[in-house]
Amino acid sequence: xxxxxxxxxxxxxxxxxxxxxxxxxxxxxxxxxxxxxxxxxxxxxxxxxxxxxxxxxxxxxxxxxxxxxxxxxxxxxxxxxxxxxxxxxxxxxxxxxxxxxxxxxxxxxxxxxxxxxxxxxxxxxxxxxxxxxxxx
Numbered sequence: 001x002x003x004x005x006x007x008x009x010x011x012x013x014x015x016x017x018x019x020x021x022x023x024x025x026x027x028x029x030x031x032x033x034x035x036x037x038x039x040x041x042x043x044x045x046x047x048x049x050x051x052x053x054x055x056x057x058x059x060x061x062x063x064x065x066x067x068x069x070x071x072x073x074x075x076x077x078x079x080x081x082x083x084x085x086x087x088x089x090x091x092x093x094x095x096x097x098x099x100x101x102x103x104x105x106x107x108x109x110x111x112x113x114x115x116x117x118x119x120x121x122x123x124x125x126x127x128x129x130x131x132x133x134x135x136x
Contacts (some may be wrong), residue, residue, distance in 0.1 A: 009096035009117055030054040032071035036079040037107075041134055047082050048107035049091065059099045068095040086116040086129075101126065109134060 032055035037048045051059075058064050067125060072091050076083055082091075087110050102112035108127075117129040126133065 031074055032058070033065065033074040033078060036075060036082070037081065038081075044111065044113050046077075046134060047079055047087070047110045047112075049094070049110060054063050056099055056104070059095055062096070068092050071095060082110065082112075084112045086114055087112055089116070089119075089122055090114065090127055090129075093122045097123070097127065 017026045030052055032052055034050040034052045036050065037049060039046050051071075055067075058067050068091075072088055075091060081121055091099075091108065094110070098105055111128075111134075113130075114128065115130045117125070121129055
């Protein structure tokens, strides 16, 4: 008779641990975006997105797509004007490939003036459709 009670108690304890809220904010994961900065060069605007070290560690995993969407929300929280056609696709391209192509690049640069293109063209252009990547 004690056996079913002990099993029930263990299951209840396990459920309490699994579904408990975090004890403090210290247990939260770090963010993906350190900061963003709008800049201008040759009369064109560019949003520099500075990924955190945590983001750089995450993006080299092959299953980082869901985190990419969360990181994009962090970009929009920091730079709401980034919510224009093509910017999300540029960001997700950088999220998926930048650390493989140019590991440790200081910022991932997104430009609202670049054309909206399909995924293949985006990748073939190195995430910079319509013109070469800026020199800075």
